[in-house]
Amino acid sequence: MATLVLDNGAYTAKIGYSSDQVSVIPNCQFRSKTSRMKTFTANQLDEIKDPSALFYILPFQKGYLVNWDVQRKVWDHLFGKEMFKVDFAESSIVISEPYFNFTSIQESMNEILFEEYRFQSALRINAGSLSARGYFRSEPYQLCCLLVDSGFSFTHIAPYCRGSRMKDGIRRINVGGKLLTNHLKEIISYRQLHVMDETHVINQVKEDVCFVSQDFYKDMAVAQLKGHDNTVMRDYVLPDFSAIKKGFCKPADQVVLSGKYKTGEQILRLANERFAVPEMLFHPSDIGIQEMGIPEAIVDSVQSLSEDMQPHMYGNIILTGGNVLFPGFRERLEAELRSLVPAHIPVKVTLPNNPITYAWEGGKLLANDPDYEEMVVTRDDYEENGHFVCEEKFDI
C-alpha cells in the first residue's frame, strides 16, 4: 500500500509518496488577465505566459482551511492523473493541519478524505509534530526541541518534549509571508510605483532582496546615505514578461545613481524596505500589531514550561517555514535570544537546509515507521465509529 504525505500549507502544498521525493506546489488557483475565462490550478501557474496582475484564489483564510471548493479543485488536480495518480482504495494519507484547528474543519476533513476521496486510511497531524519527529530522529540524544514555524499566514512557536507537544507553550504571532508581501506592496506603491495588483511579482521581489538586519538602526543610517556609501540600496529590474521573464537585482557595477537607465526597464529602488519588511517578524508593533516579536515570544513560551525543561528548549531551536529563509534570520534570532536568556544557558538556533519541506521529511519518516499502521484511522474504522474515532486517535 502506498502512503502519500501531504503538508497542506496555506500557500504551498508539500506533497509526495513516502517512498519518493517531495514536490512543492502552489495550494491555490489563479486567474490571469490575459486569459480571463480560465482558472489555473496549482502548478498550472507555469502555463500562464503573462502572470502580471495575477489573481489568487486561496483555500485558506488566516491559516485555516475555509474554502473547500478551491481546496478540492487543487486536491483533485494533485491526486489526479496529471500528477500523483492516487489509487485511493490502495492508499494511505498523512496530512498536516494547523495548531488548534477548528472542530468543524477537522470534521469536514474526515468526511472529505474518507467519504469523497475514499482513502484506505488517513493520519491527520500538526505539521510541527512532523518536524519534531524529524528532529528527534536526527538528534536522538536531545530531549526537547522548540519549533519556530514561520509560514504564509502566521508564525507559531511550539515546544516539544520527548516527542509530545507542550500545548500550553504554543504561541502564535499573526505575522506571516502574506502580510510581509502585502506590506512591501503597500509601501512601494505609496513611495514609487503602483504595484498593488502585482502580488506575485512583489513576492518575488521580497524573496530576492529582503534580508534580516543584524543591527537595525545602523542599517537604517546606512540606507539614508547618498551615493556609493549607501550599501543597502539596490535597483531591482521588474519583469515585463516578454524580454525579462523574471525580475532581478542590477549588478553593483551597472547601477546608475541617478536611477535613470537608458535601457528603459522598469526599476524599483529599494533601500530601507529591504530590511524594514522582514523586521515585522521581530517587531510586529512597528506596524501597529500589538504582539510580541519572535524572540520575545520564544522566551514567553519557554517560561510557561517547567524549569528543568527550559535549558533544553533554548539549546534546540529549529526554524521551519519560508520566512526563515531571509538571509540573516538565524543569526539575528540567536543574537536577540542570547541577550534575553540567562547567560549560563546555551542558546542554539538551527536552520535546516530545507526549512520549507522539513515537516514533509518528518512525515516521510513517520509513514515509514513500523508503528505507522497503528496510528492511522482506516476507512472501515471511520465508517463504524465516525468522527469520534478520529478525535480519539489524532492529536491535533
Next chain:
Amino acid sequence: MVVEKKNSARVEAGQRRVLDDATRQRRLSRQLEALEKDNFQDDPLSSLPAPGPTARLPAFSETEEPEKKKRKTRGDHFKLRFRKNFTALLEEENLADKPEPNYLSALAPPSSLPPRHFCCVCGFPSNYTCTTCGGRYCCVKCLITHRETRCLKWTL
C-alpha cells in the same frame, strides 16, 4: 526687501481638526485588515462583459420544484455545509467556553518593549507625530507629503 517667509507647516497645525483615539484605532485596524487581503484588484473574471445569449447562464429557478431537486445533489449539500468564512467558524467554535489553551489563548501577548516609530512616508526613524491623525513623520518635507496624501484621507 523683505522675503516672505513660508508658513511653517508644523505651527499651522494648531488650527486643524484632530482625530480622536477611537478614530485613529479604527484607521489602524482598517490598514491591518488590508494587509490580510488576498488580492487588491477585482477578479478578472468578474470584469468580463455580460455573457451574450449564447453563453450558458446560471440557472436561477423561480419555482419551488427544481429547487428541491437540486438540494439532493451532493455538490449542493457540500456547498451549504462547507461554505463558511473564518469569522463564522471562529464564532461557531465558541472558544470562550472552551478550556485553554485554544486558538485565542495561543496569541502572543503584547510586547513589553516600547514601540518604535517610523516615518509613514519614507520609513526612516521618526521623532514627530502628526497632530491631526497621529501618523509619524521625520522631517517637514515628509510632513507635507503626508498632509497631501494620507492625513485625513487615504489616496492609493
